[in-house]
Amino acid sequence: MKNLILSTAALALTAGVAMAETVRLGTEGLYPPYNFINDAGEVDGFERELGDELCKRAELTCEWVTNDWDSIVPNLQSGNYDAIIAGMSITDEREETMDFTQGYTQPSPSAYAALSADVDVNSAVVAAQTSTIQSGHVATTGATLVEFPTPDETVAAVNAGEVDAVLADKDFLAPIVAESELVFISDVYLGGGIGMAFRESDDELRGKFDAAIASMKADGTLNELLAKWEIEGQF
Template sequence: MKKLLLAATALALTAGMGLAQTTVRMGTEGAYPPYNFINEAGEVAGFERELGDELCKRAELSCTWVKNDWDSIIPNLVSSNYDTIMAAMSINEERKAVIAFTQDYLPPAPSSYVALQEGVDLEGGVIAVQTGTVQASHIAETGATMLEFPNIDQVLAAIRNGEADAGFGDHEVMRPFVEDSNDLVFVGEQVKLDEGIGVGLRQSDTELREKLDAAITAMKEDGSLNTLIKKHFGDDAQTYE
């Protein structure tokens, strides 16, 4: 992760975007439901697609969507392959050293452990995580052995095939997999790790950040953001007061 951030920092010295550019390219992973995924038509879908389209409409921006693998999503933003990241990216100090963020569009959410049974060793066992996530940074600071994978499907596969004692990830991402399975269970206590989820941008793109911030603020004030959160995450999801 440190090498990725250092590379992105170097790229940031030479990259930037002005709003004279007619189309804002919205980067996402497309593999992290319900935040973002690729639907049967091959298009980006999910909470962040619907939210991003609405933010662009309110900000009077023309936007398109670009899919990018998670492990290179920050460097490709900084090198101008797209102009924003909307990919369930948690706001934290390490990332803020490389890119800028809007205000959060999802409140800080818990992360959870998933395993095949209760009683697994979460402190000293083998824990699977998605690489480059706040969950990976957390496990790296514990006494557990960490296995990193490029996506959440491979994290769950590692649990099932015995490579890992448990997996650790965003609770709302893990929840449908647990609910739809007959083998996975939540174990241990939930952990809060971030400052919420926001839109990532290059540090030089202050005008674009201000436009998106204003649109997020408007959606919080009129209640439409809370409505969208409940639509995708359920009535019990954390919302804004």
């Protein structure tokens, strides 16, 4: 596992409120526009802005931690951070071991992309990032699934001719398709939107973030962030 990268969110609490214990937010840092590492080596993207605002509204001091996707859930459970905010879709399977906030995105399309629009995605060799809803979906079709640790590797596999197509979040693929020879083949809707994930024992903390998400929906600031980062499906 790569070294954990920490960057303090430096959020001031309101006057009269005692300094709370630091809450650690785990993300991947490899999935733009949701989360990525910028040129300064810091976590950036839609979820960085969202997480910082949620911490401010919940009157919490927060710190960012990056972790490889394939071990992001085990490291939550082992206490390396307190919540996951990493483009993680809410699914029944994940809710068996974690608790989620309400979604801070609407269920948005995943998409198949390939070098040819003639690829039959139900019989082709299809790449997807490991332990994602996309890889789970491909496994239920007649396609041959090939999993990769990172989303960039799934795209590279298509370009290198190692696989016929890739299935990933359309928000992630859109700028890549626009600047390459890849073309979209079809969309598929998976999961129940994206939310923050918590250990089942941390219901009080989850509730604070859930209330903060609700307040951002109510005053329109969540929709503003979604529009800024060109993420589909406003509330």
